Amino acid sequence: MSDPAKSDPAKSDSLADASRLIKTTMGREPLIGEANAVAAQADRALRHCVMSDLCAGQDLFHVEPDAYGAAMARIATRTGDA
Amino acid sequence: MTEPLDWTLIEAAAAIRAGDISSAELTDLAIQRAEALQTKLNSFIALEPEAARSAAKAADEALASGRAVGPIHGVPLSHKDMYDRAGAITGCGSKIRAHEVAAHTATVIERLDEAGQIHLGRLNMSEFAMGPTGFNAHHGRASNPLDPARIAGGSSSGSGSAVGSNTIFAALGSDTGGSIRLPAACCGVVGLKPTQGRVSRFGAMPLSHSLDCVGPLARSVADAKLITRIIAGPDGRDGACLDAPPIGAEAPAVADLTVAIPDAGFFVEDLAPEVAAFLADAEAILTGAGARIVRPKLPPLDDVIELTNLIAMTEAGAIHLDTMRERPEDYGEQVRARLIQGLGVPAPVYLRAMQIKGVFLRRFLAEVLTECDAVVTPTMPMLPPVSAEVEVGASEAMTRVMVSISKFTRVFSFLGLPTLAVPGPATTGGLKPSVQIAAAPFREDITCTLGEAIERGL
Numbered sequence: 001m002s003d004p005a006k007s008d009p010a011k012s013d014s015l016a017d018a019s020r021l022i023k024t025t026m027g028r029e030p031l032i033g034e035a036n037a038v039a040a041q042a043d044r045a046l047r048h049c050v051m052s053d054l055c056a057g058q059d060l061f062h063v064e065p066d067a068y069g070a071a072m073a074r075i076a077t078r079t080g081d082a
Numbered sequence: 083m084t085e086p087l088d089w090t091l092i093e094a095a096a097a098i099r100a101g102d103i104s105s106a107e108l109t110d111l112a113i114q115r116a117e118a119l120q121t122k123l124n125s126f127i128a129l130e131p132e133a134a135r136s137a138a139k140a141a142d143e144a145l146a147s148g149r150a151v152g153p154i155h156g157v158p159l160s161h162k163d164m165y166d167r168a169g170a171i172t173g174c175g176s177k178i179r180a181h182e183v184a185a186h187t188a189t190v191i192e193r194l195d196e197a198g199q200i201h202l203g204r205l206n207m208s209e210f211a212m213g214p215t216g217f218n219a220h221h222g223r224a225s226n227p228l229d230p231a232r233i234a235g236g237s238s239s240g241s242g243s244a245v246g247s248n249t250i251f252a253a254l255g256s257d258t259g260g261s262i263r264l265p266a267a268c269c270g271v272v273g274l275k276p277t278q279g280r281v282s283r284f285g286a287m288p289l290s291h292s293l294d295c296v297g298p299l300a301r302s303v304a305d306a307k308l309i310t311r312i313i314a315g316p317d318g319r320d321g322a323c324l325d326a327p328p329i330g331a332e333a334p335a336v337a338d339l340t341v342a343i344p345d346a347g348f349f350v351e352d353l354a355p356e357v358a359a360f361l362a363d364a365e366a367i368l369t370g371a372g373a374r375i376v377r378p379k380l381p382p383l384d385d386v387i388e389l390t391n392l393i394a395m396t397e398a399g400a401i402h403l404d405t406m407r408e409r410p411e412d413y414g415e416q417v418r419a420r421l422i423q424g425l426g427v428p429a430p431v432y433l434r435a436m437q438i439k440g441v442f443l444r445r446f447l448a449e450v451l452t453e454c455d456a457v458v459t460p461t462m463p464m465l466p467p468v469s470a471e472v473e474v475g476a477s478e479a480m481t482r483v484m485v486s487i488s489k490f491t492r493v494f495s496f497l498g499l500p501t502l503a504v505p506g507p508a509t510t511g512g513l514k515p516s517v518q519i520a521a522a523p524f525r526e527d528i529t530c531t532l533g534e535a536i537e538r539g540l
Contacts, residue, residue: 021425026407033419033476039428040481041395048388049431054381056443065433067440068292069322072279072498076324076521 013037087111091251091305093159095198098145105145105156109138109200112158115249116202123225123234125244127163127173129203129296134158136199152208153308153314154251155456161254162238163204164211164287165191174235175207176289177220178405188285189320190254190296190313197312202250205240209417210254211289212398213237214264215472217444219414223469228270228512231465235268235487237261241299242269247490252300252309256286258293259390260461260491263503266299267516268466270505272533273299274306277523278498279324281310282317288401290394291322292436293495303504308515310526326524334419334455334525336535337372342454348383349490350385357460360506360515364458367539378450380477382422383493386442387485389421390492396432397423419476439496444499451522456532459490461516494520502529 018038022030064070086094086103097103112130118412120126141156162402165339166172166184173180187195206224208216224239226232227247234243238255238373242265255262257275266273274297281296288294298309307329316325341364344350350358369375399406402421410418424432450457465488472483492499501520508514517536521528 018426022422025425026422028407028410029534031410031418032415033480034160034422035424036478037419037423037476037480038426041392041476042424043426043430044388044481045392045427048385049392049427049435049438052385052389052438054385054389054438054445057447058319060434060437063437063441065220065436065440066496067437068443069279069440071276071440072523073324076279078327082120 105138105141160202166285189282208237211237235265266503267461270514273503282320282323284319290397309466330527333531342378356509396424461518500526
């Protein structure tokens with residue numbers, strides 16, 4: 001059976017990138033499944049986070065990353081709307 | 083008269099208080115069942131019978147002396163192997179921390195101790211609470227008491243297995259993307275994921291600081307509500323634990339509630355027939371009880387499945403960074419491949435996911451939970467799978483399998499809403515489908531009111 005990464009140059013590149021990232025960050029060679037998992041995660045992050053429209057087009061320029069916690073705290077203390 | 087081990091938690095506590103059974107007798111029965119089933123179900127990582135018998139004897143003496151006792155006085159419970167008790171091991175279902183002795187006691191354990199629990203031992207779980215199947219490379223999987231060939235669900239697999247086999251009367255699990263509700267659904271019991279921030283996580287193993295919730299698996303909705311009321315409330319040792327109003331004893335009547343049940347789209351695509359049938363039955367029961375049923379117009383939810391995973395795995399990756407560098411071979415293959423996923427998420431993308439989490443909560447509250455009091459959906463699209471079918475290791479099928487099992491639960495994890503999993507009647511081979519009921523933040527009372535109505539209607 002042929003290796004799909006060898007027949008798909010883009011996939012081969014992303015696996016090589018993932019392997020380099022693991023070596024740089026972890027100081028060791030990738031173990032079984034790791035390079036694949038990192039490459040696949042990078043792809044999903046682009047498709048489902050960077051490209052997401054869950055905020056229905058809202059400009060996120062002023063949204064702080066802890067907006068969720070602040071909203072829940074307001075609801076908990078019933079001092080205002082979420 | 084049912085056998086003592088078949089009582090609910092509330093019935094067992096009442097029987098002990100009334101002198102109908104002693105804690106020592108009940109604890110002994112639970113130990114005997116745990117020992118008898120361990121080879122078959124593997125629910126426990128560590129069973130501690132002598133300590134439990136000693137605690138039960140002390141509980142009986144306290145009752146006999148007329149001392150005030152808590153609401154679960156003398157009743158045997160056990161919890162997922164991730165809650166610290168000072169001086170005891172918290173292994174997190176792992177090899178990495180298998181001998182780690184805790185310096186402090188988790189807030190939830192302190193509160194259950196004060197309420198009178200008898201601790202029977204540490205329950206099996208997915209390694210570091212990672213994985214909806216319940217597989218564990220070091221301890222073996224806990225099996226499903228309804229059909230041992232099938233998964234018990236994860237990550238609180240031992241909690242589901244031990245409660246579902248009527249060995250213990252309730253157990254703590256933890257829920258980051260579904261880890262209370264999925265084993266509850268697989269094992270035919272009730273599971274309650276409280277609102278994000280409702281219950282302290284001090285002394286609980288962290289997986290994802292933004293998503294982790296502590297809550298119970300139990301035999302009835304009333305039992306799950308009781309445990310949650312015991313463990314909930316502000317705690318200065320967990321900065322994210324909020325000072326919210328307590329869970330109301332006087333919840334709204336079913337007839338005063340509007341319930342959204344989807345009949346198309348994300349939550350009803352590709353359902354197993356048994357699951358679809360139970361969702362329809364739940365709707366009929368709630369309608370019969372006077373609830374107004376509406377069809378929700380839900381925002382697109384496919385991205386939420388991945389965003390939950392992205393946040394969880396990035397945060398987990400930070401928690402495990404040192405040991406993933408130094409002892410990678412001491413992790414199970416699948417857990418290691420999942421923990422490293424966060425390297426594929428640049429920091430700005432993680433922070434974008436957190437921005438979306440806040441905005442999407444406001445959107446969901448404004449667009450959905452202004453039109454209804456609760457949303458009822460299946461907990462899982464299928465009945466619990468046969469173990470061999472979802473044992474995929476670190477292969478490319480890994481993510482597909484995780485998503486197929488946990489896609490419905492992840493939605494309400496991302497939103498942080500209180501969500502209750504309620505089992506249906508036994509169907510094919512004794513397996514039980516499950517629905518989950520989500521409500522606005524801190525409205526666990528609404529989820530429980532509706533859950534109890536479904537229980538009564540079955």
